[in-house]
Amino acid sequence: MKFMNLKVKEVKMPLLNLLASVKLAVVVILSLIIASIVATLYPFLNVFQTFWFRGLLLIFSLNLFFCTITRIKSIFRKVRKKPEGFEDELFYGEHVQIVDLTNCEKLLDDFFKEKRYRVGKQTDEDKVLFLAQKGFPGLIAPHFLHLSLIVVLIGAFIGTFGVASTITGFVGQKKEMPVDLMPGVTLEINGFKTLYDEKGHIDNWVSEITLYQDGKQVASGSTRVNYPFKYKGVVFYQNAYGYNHLIEITGEQEGVYSIPDGKTFQLSGFSFNIRYAKDQAVIKVFEGSSLIQGKILGEGENLELSDNTTIEYLQLYPYTILGVKKDPGANVVMLGFLLMTISSTFFWMGRYREVRAVIDKRNSKLHYMVSCKNQEAKAAILKELKKRLMEV
Amino acid sequence: MESLQIPVMIITLIVLILSFLLYMVSFLNNRQSLKQTARFTVVAAFILNTILLMKRTVLAGTLPLSNLFEFGLFFVWAVLLVFLVIEYKYEMAGSGIFVLPVAIILLFWLFSHDHAIRPMMPALRSPWLFVHVLTAVIAYGAFAVSFTMAVMYLLKDYLLGANYKSILIKVLPSLDLLDELTYKITFIGLPFHTIMLVTGAVWAEFSWGRYWSWDPKETWALITWLIYAVYLHVRLMRGWKGKRAAILAILGFLAVIFTFIGVSYLLPGQHSYV
Ligand code: HEM
Numbered sequence: 275m276k277f278m279n280l281k282v283k284e285v286k287m288p289l290l291n292l293l294a295s296v297k298l299a300v301v302v303i304l305s306l307i308i309a310s311i312v313a314t315l316y317p318f319l320n321v322f323q324t325f326w327f328r329g330l331l332l333i334f335s336l337n338l339f340f341c342t343i344t345r346i347k348s349i350f351r352k353v354r355k356k357p358e359g360f361e362d363e364l365f366y367g368e369h370v371q372i373v374d375l376t377n378c379e380k381l382l383d384d385f386f387k388e389k390r391y392r393v394g395k396q397t398d399e400d401k402v403l404f405l406a407q408k409g410f411p412g413l414i415a416p417h418f419l420h421l422s423l424i425v426v427l428i429g430a431f432i433g434t435f436g437v438a439s440t441i442t443g444f445v446g447q448k449k450e451m452p453v454d455l456m457p458g459v460t461l462e463i464n465g466f467k468t469l470y471d472e473k474g475h476i477d478n479w480v481s482e483i484t485l486y487q488d489g490k491q492v493a494s495g496s497t498r499v500n501y502p503f504k505y506k507g508v509v510f511y512q513n514a515y516g517y518n519h520l521i522e523i524t525g526e527q528e529g530v531y532s533i534p535d536g537k538t539f540q541l542s543g544f545s546f547n548i549r550y551a552k553d554q555a556v557i558k559v560f561e562g563s564s565l566i567q568g569k570i571l572g573e574g575e576n577l578e579l580s581d582n583t584t585i586e587y588l589q590l591y592p593y594t595i596l597g598v599k600k601d602p603g604a605n606v607v608m609l610g611f612l613l614m615t616i617s618s619t620f621f622w623m624g625r626y627r628e629v630r631a632v633i634d635k636r637n638s639k640l641h642y643m644v645s646c647k648n649q650e651a652k653a654a655i656l657k658e659l660k661k662r663l664m665e666v
Numbered sequence: 667m668e669s670l671q672i673p674v675m676i677i678t679l680i681v682l683i684l685s686f687l688l689y690m691v692s693f694l695n696n697r698q699s700l701k702q703t704a705r706f707t708v709v710a711a712f713i714l715n716t717i718l719l720m721k722r723t724v725l726a727g728t729l730p731l732s733n734l735f736e737f738g739l740f741f742v743w744a745v746l747l748v749f750l751v752i753e754y755k756y757e758m759a760g761s762g763i764f765v766l767p768v769a770i771i772l773l774f775w776l777f778s779h780d781h782a783i784r785p786m787m788p789a790l791r792s793p794w795l796f797v798h799v800l801t802a803v804i805a806y807g808a809f810a811v812s813f814t815m816a817v818m819y820l821l822k823d824y825l826l827g828a829n830y831k832s833i834l835i836k837v838l839p840s841l842d843l844l845d846e847l848t849y850k851i852t853f854i855g856l857p858f859h860t861i862m863l864v865t866g867a868v869w870a871e872f873s874w875g876r877y878w879s880w881d882p883k884e885t886w887a888l889i890t891w892l893i894y895a896v897y898l899h900v901r902l903m904r905g906w907k908g909k910r911a912a913i914l915a916i917l918g919f920l921a922v923i924f925t926f927i928g929v930s931y932l933l934p935g936q937h938s939y940v
Contacts, residue, residue, distance in 0.1 A: 475785035
């Protein structure tokens with residue numbers, strides 16, 4: 275058994291150490307940087323979809339994971355630390371001779387209270403131990419950020435099992451939803467509108483939709499840019515839109531037609547197109563390449579193209595293009611984003627700082643040690659502490 | 667009102683050039699009074715820039731953050747803001763010679779842009795825009811200043827190494843302080859960049875239906891973020907402070923510039939309005 279254990283240690287630990295190392299993190303992140311640069315310069319390589327890029331992301335995730343779990347213990351230890359067992363170490367730190375022990379203790383109490391430290395104190399007959407800590411958010415910030423990145427990556431992985439599609443439909447049309455998204459559901463497009471702000475500029479585009487499950491209405495609402503519609507995990511986005519025009523031609527090529535906006539057609543020796551702009555449909559008629567007629571057409575209005583051919587404008591026939599998607603990982607990703615944001619703010623709350631002090635009653639000495647990664651802050655604490663101690 | 671923008675921009679530019687010259691002269695002669703004047707002129711340029719942004723806010727009826735020009739104005743504003751804080755806190759007037767050219771070049775470059783106030787396109791009409799762009803601006807301002815600290819570091823390191831008897835050696839702060847400041851500013855700037863990426867992604871989820879589409883602009887913002895992450899992590903390893911870290915901080919800012927300007931011209935994508 276002993277032998278087995280030894281083996282496990284020998285073989286597995288180096289791998290774990292490597293996976294948890296900052297060195298690997300630097301190498302992997304540098305590789306991600308290079309891959310991303312190549313990907314933007316040569317989009318046709320589809321770098322982000324390649325197997326090796328995903329492999330790199332996997333190594334990155336494992337690296338983050340092992341890095342975090344191997345270090346999180348020491349963070350907990352710091353958070354739960356008690357004022358004990360550090361007196362020997364402190365004898366190597368700075369010390370001052372003190373005359374009035376009670377006053378010194380009170381000074382430290384006041385100092386830590388004023389600076390809002392969390393203070394742990396242990397008193398026995400020959401010494402008083404102080405453990406003052408502050409800035410826990412700063413202490414956990416990197417690990418919290420790393421964890422949130424893992425959450426995002428997990429969410430993104432789950433998202434690869436999602437489905438996305440687009441649905442194009444004219445107002446009034448009913449469309450079957452793709453089976454892999456919503457089997458047995460029909461989508462009806464009830465309306466499409468361009469919204470304007472008070473200055474007359476386009477504010478948004480909105481589609482009104484209704485969903486039917488096996489013929490029964492189950493949901494209805496609107497989707498607009500930035501404000502998608504959601505139903506049972508499927509999200510509907512206003513992606514694009516367009517217009518057709520319904521016209522009735524009498525005379526040559528008689529019939530009712532739905533023609534795309536701006537597309538030119540030949541009729542009776544002329545060419546024409548209808549364009550929708552600013553809530554109006556404008557028809558333009560050309561002979562060869564020269565414009566011979568232009569007219570705003572309201573519903574029911576006619577334009578006589580030639581002696582025997584007339585175009586009647588029946589109505590505007592808008593269509594909308596909706597993006598539909600089901601991303602089972604989206605909420606996980608959003609949670610990760612929220613955690614990333616919170617952890618980012620932790621970085622601004624100042625570095626973790628710790629002051630340990632021992633009042634050695636026998637020798638009338640105060641030993642103390644300040645730790646903080648921010649050298650400037652550390653120097654400031656030491657300076658302030660020394661100044662106050664001078665007063666005792 | 668709109669026509670007043672260019673004159674205000676020109677005055678801001680002139681004031682900035684003046685403060686740059688004042689910093690130069692004050693250093694060559696080591697004159698304290700001139701340093702004060704130089705600092706005062708930067709404050710004046712900052713106020714002018716703020717007025718310009720406020721005026722545009724009033725005219726547009728919303729925070730002006732919808733195109734490259736407006737973002738650029740905020741960028742200059744943030745560079746000046748971070749510089750003023752550092753200059754004030756660390757008495758590092760020497761950095762003016764290096765930081766101000768960044769603001770001057772940026773502002774000068776903005777003159778070539780369409781400065782008319784245009785209606786915001788629907789996709790931009792979202793509350794996410796403000797957090798997204800404002801955090802970007804602050805991050806970029808911080809990175810611009812950390813970049814100049816890194817440049818100063820490399821310059822001083824070079825001058826010391828080559829045994830030059832340059833006045834710059836005296837003018838430039840100590841290598842340790844420059845290294846520490848490059849690090850500190852990056853450390854404060856990176857969380858802003860993180861929030862910028864996150865809010866951009868959340869917004870894209872609502873707007874485009876995808877939180878991440880590997881669009882060139884977002885990819886380059888990610889590249890920038892990763893470069894700064896490498897910068898912070900190599901510093902955790904032994905022997906990586908100083909020169910090599912400074913080079914990374916410089917690369918980080920080059921990535922910022924490429925994300926901000928290069929991508930818009932060279933790599934079109936969904937972000938093409940900025
Ligand atoms: C892009 C991804 C990453 C980002 C944005 C990031 C961000 C950060 C930041 C901002 C810090 C604080 C740096 C400082 O105190 O100077 C940090 C610290 C650290 N990071 Fe990362 N990190 C990333 C990936 C990783 C990975 C993959 C590892 C795996 C080993 C890692 C390991 C560490 C360690 C060990 C620390 C020091 C923690 C401490 O001070 O207690 N990071 N990270």
